[in-house]
Amino acid sequence: MTVIALPGEIEVVNLGLPLFADAIGDQGRPVVHVDWRPPADGDLTVVAALSRLYGKRAAAIDEANAEVARRLDQGIPVLVGIGAAGVALPGVGERTIVHCGPRINWDRVCDPLRRSVRAAVMAEGWADSPDGADALLTAGEVELEPANLHQAVVPMASAIGPSMPVFVVDNPQGGTCAYSAINQGPGEVPWFGRETPAAVERLVFLREVAGPLLAECLAGTGPIDIFGLASQGLQMGDDLHMRTQATTNLFVRAILPQLLGLDSPRRAELGTFLAGNHLFFLNLAMAAAKSLTLWAEQVEGSSLVTTMSRNGTDYGIRLSGSDEWFITASPPVGNAMYYSGFGPDQAAPDIGDSAVLELIGLGGSAAAASPAVAAFVGGTMADAIATTEEVDRIAVARSTRLKLPTLDYRGTPMGIDVRKVVELGITPKVNTGILHATDGTGQVGAGVAEAPIECFREALLALDRRLA
Amino acid sequence: MLELGAGAEAVLAAGGRGSVTAVFRNAAYLRLPAGLFALTTDDVPSGPLHARGALPIQRLVAGDPVTVTASHLYAGGVTVDLAGATVWRGPLPSAGELAAGAGVALEVLVGAGPSALADAAFEPRLAGAVAHLDRGDLAGVVDALAGLGPGLTPAGDDTLAGILLVTRARLGPAAEPALVEQAQRARTNDIAGAFMAWAARGQSIEPVHRFLTASAGQDAACATAALADLLRFGHSSGADLAFGLRLAIAAIP
Numbered sequence A: 001m002t003v004i005a006l007p008g009e010i011e012v013v014n015l016g017l018p019l020f021a022d023a024i025g026d027q028g029r030p031v032v033h034v035d036w037r038p039p040a041d042g043d044l045t046v047v048a049a050l051s052r053l054y055g056k057r058a059a060a061i062d063e064a065n066a067e068v069a070r071r072l073d074q075g076i077p078v079l080v081g082i083g084a085a086g087v088a089l090p091g092v093g094e095r096t097i098v099h100c101g102p103r104i105n106w107d108r109v110c111d112p113l114r115r116s117v118r119a120a121v122m123a124e125g126w127a128d129s130p131d132g133a134d135a136l137l138t139a140g141e142v143e144l145e146p147a148n149l150h151q152a153v154v155p156m157a158s159a160i161g162p163s164m165p166v167f168v169v170d171n172p173q174g175g176t177c178a179y180s181a182i183n184q185g186p187g188e189v190p191w192f193g194r195e196t197p198a199a200v201e202r203l204v205f206l207r208e209v210a211g212p213l214l215a216e217c218l219a220g221t222g223p224i225d226i227f228g229l230a231s232q233g234l235q236m237g238d239d240l241h242m243r244t245q246a247t248t249n250l251f252v253r254a255i256l257p258q259l260l261g262l263d264s265p266r267r268a269e270l271g272t273f274l275a276g277n278h279l280f281f282l283n284l285a286m287a288a289a290k291s292l293t294l295w296a297e298q299v300e301g302s303s304l305v306t307t308m309s310r311n312g313t314d315y316g317i318r319l320s321g322s323d324e325w326f327i328t329a330s331p332p333v334g335n336a337m338y339y340s341g342f343g344p345d346q347a348a349p350d351i352g353d354s355a356v357l358e359l360i361g362l363g364g365s366a367a368a369a370s371p372a373v374a375a376f377v378g379g380t381m382a383d384a385i386a387t388t389e390e391v392d393r394i395a396v397a398r399s400t401r402l403k404l405p406t407l408d409y410r411g412t413p414m415g416i417d418v419r420k421v422v423e424l425g426i427t428p429k430v431n432t433g434i435l436h437a438t439d440g441t442g443q444v445g446a447g448v449a450e451a452p453i454e455c456f457r458e459a460l461l462a463l464d465r466r467l468a
Numbered sequence B: 001m002l003e004l005g006a007g008a009e010a011v012l013a014a015g016g017r018g019s020v021t022a023v024f025r026n027a028a029y030l031r032l033p034a035g036l037f038a039l040t041t042d043d044v045p046s047g048p049l050h051a052r053g054a055l056p057i058q059r060l061v062a063g064d065p066v067t068v069t070a071s072h073l074y075a076g077g078v079t080v081d082l083a084g085a086t087v088w089r090g091p092l093p094s095a096g097e098l099a100a101g102a103g104v105a106l107e108v109l110v111g112a113g114p115s116a117l118a119d120a121a122f123e124p125r126l127a128g129a130v131a132h133l134d135r136g137d138l139a140g141v142v143d144a145l146a147g148l149g150p151g152l153t154p155a156g157d158d159t160l161a162g163i164l165l166v167t168r169a170r171l172g173p174a175a176e177p178a179l180v181e182q183a184q185r186a187r188t189n190d191i192a193g194a195f196m197a198w199a200a201r202g203q204s205i206e207p208v209h210r211f212l213t214a215s216a217g218q219d220a221a222c223a224t225a226a227l228a229d230l231l232r233f234g235h236s237s238g239a240d241l242a243f244g245l246r247l248a249i250a251a252i253p
Helices: A018-026 A044-054 A058-074 A111-123 A130-138 A197-221 A226-235 A245-260 A267-275 A280-296 A363-369 A381-394 A418-424 A453-466 B006-014 B095-100 B102-109 B120-134 B138-145 B155-171 B173-185 B190-200 B206-216 B220-231 B237-250
Strands: A012-015 A031-034 A078-084 A096-099 A143-146 A165-171 A176-181 A305-311 A314-319 A326-329 A335-338 A395-404 A410-416 A429-435 A443-450 B003-005 B016-023 B027-032 B035-040 B050-052 B065-068 B072-075 B078-081 B086-088
Touching: A012 A018, A018 A031, A018 B016, A018 B190, A044 A058, A044 A418, A044 A453, A058 A280, A058 A395, A058 A410, A078 A197, A078 A280, A096 A111, A111 A130, A111 A197, A165 A197, A165 A280, A176 A280, A197 A245, A197 A267, A226 A245, A226 A280, A226 A363, A226 A395, A245 A267, A245 A280, A280 A305, A314 A453, A326 A453, A363 A381, A363 A395, A363 A410, A363 A429, A381 A395, A381 A410, A381 A418, A381 A429, A410 A418, A418 A453, B003 B006, B006 B027, B006 B035, B006 B050, B006 B086, B006 B190, B016 B190, B027 B065, B035 B190, B095 B102, B095 B155, B095 B206, B102 B206, B102 B220, B102 B237, B120 B138, B120 B155, B120 B237, B138 B155, B138 B173, B155 B173, B155 B190, B155 B206, B155 B237, B173 B190, B206 B220, B206 B237, B220 B237
Parallel strands: A012 A031, A096 A143, B003 B086, B035 B050
Antiparallel strands: A078 A165, A165 A176, A305 A314, A314 A326, A335 A443, A395 A410, A429 A443, B003 B050, B016 B027, B016 B065, B027 B035, B065 B072, B072 B078
8 A cells, every 4th residue: 555645734726716715725724726717617619619719710810800909009089070960970860869789679778768868859859748759769750770880879878869969080090980979967967867857958958059169169179189188087097987087177178278269158058067077078088989999890800899888778799890799688787886875776787888998998998097996896906907907818909008007007908809708708897887777866876897798609609600 | 486595595684795606507606794605596406505596597707796685686697586585494303203213214325325435535534523423522523524525515514514414403403503613613615614504503405304304204215215316416415415414313322
């Protein structure tokens, strides 16, 4: 019989389930934990697809991905003006409401977006009450169109009619142009799922006052480099999604001479609106991001995500080089903080087109830049940095212009690779607001949502078929 | 419809925020401020830590955030409606019934497969545990078996759970605090520890309770069927639990 002498001291390396490492650590013994798990949760069909996409097809995919990443990184989006949605957005009809997220029929639209769409119908003058608006929508007399299919993106539960003003953002390097509505600000506003008279009045204000006066300002400033401001804002604590305070201030400073020079009796109203809207720059950042993804998505054969969008019912993504949507149920926002008196029971699922920011290196990708975001992901800057680091594991590149002071000015991760997402089971983190699910209260909290894995898995399998 | 074991009910009633600890084919363990419990599919037996239902377990990933409110559980992308959940508690025979059925139980348990502790490597510790059990020294049994052997819940812990459950049935509810204290002395992982603590409170997985009540009723056929179901539980946990039942029943004075 062979006698094996056991060591007097045991030091453990644990692979897989952390609970074994925890148990050893709790007993005061040294342990190193390796966070290993089977790729794609061990789904053999998916593993086979991954083997092909990481194997014989990898060189071509990696080449395409490098080009997509280059386009996301090197386009220079500039704000060139403001136009009416019905004129500027290609393919939008006279009786069309453009909304966030994937295409959806009226009967499946979630409560906050229903209210926002009805407010948009009323602001267009097509109905004078929510019931009247609802009747038109139920009868199909007003068309619903996803903003993403018309070169546009809108945040939260935004919906805009053809008369509403939109930012026009050019990406001269890519020859693309993208649009976003003017941010509606805080309070009783449709993008938070409100349809009160005050909410409709805010839309009218944007159309009658903010749009025309901002257009006049922009005529004076000339094109404004959006990422020139965003990269500075990142150094000042913005993630450019949940927090755009600093960048908004930089933007107001950029247009201040023209703002003061406006010859309008309503100039002060615009000033008041801008002073009270710390998320004003959000929509500009989104339009800039969309102008980049419109360029990037023209690349064939890539495994990078170029659309990520939610309407509060469905969560949809698309990959570069394909028009095919991969859709699953929109999830609740997991890491969240709620206003007093509210909680997950009242929270609507994740909503809005703003996840486009996470594709190009902002929002959750830039969490490490923002103490404000840290509060939602654990409370410390280490937690915020960990959020960015996790996105880094599923990204193929780092921005050369969006830099993180807390990571020694490393670029933010960008270019989400569906192969890495499915292999590692890590989905993009999206910094977002949370709306009331049913009663039109508006915003009830904010948090960091995790994209659902199912649509990424389907996209991966479709890519494998497409490249076969 | 969701079915909650007594332990899962207690953890969920306390609410709060936590995370998913581990995900398996048909069960996911979630850690909340009041402790651990498992979300399981319908094909997993009822158990003290189980919240059973038609649940999309595979949508969960270890590390997913968990929030529990009065009416819902939110785990990663999964939402579970807690309203209307039923509570399951496994029945235990009385001390007298247990003693009366000991012969049938031991006869049926002969058909149980070998415990993972049957490996020669564990023989010295196992012999020590049996000696402690014969002397009524439960602390000695815990020291000998806790954390011993293979498995997510180590074989020694599953065996201990069987011993604790039979001991609880034999000594009645008054013994629970002392038995729970012994279970909590075991140096093992949290999942195994939680199962042992609930065994000390008289709750284990459903086939165990069916086996004990059938044995107490002298119903060998029903006890045999229950044992067969028990042996299908886990990789070797069912056999290890059955081994613990056998040791404890054989030690009944």
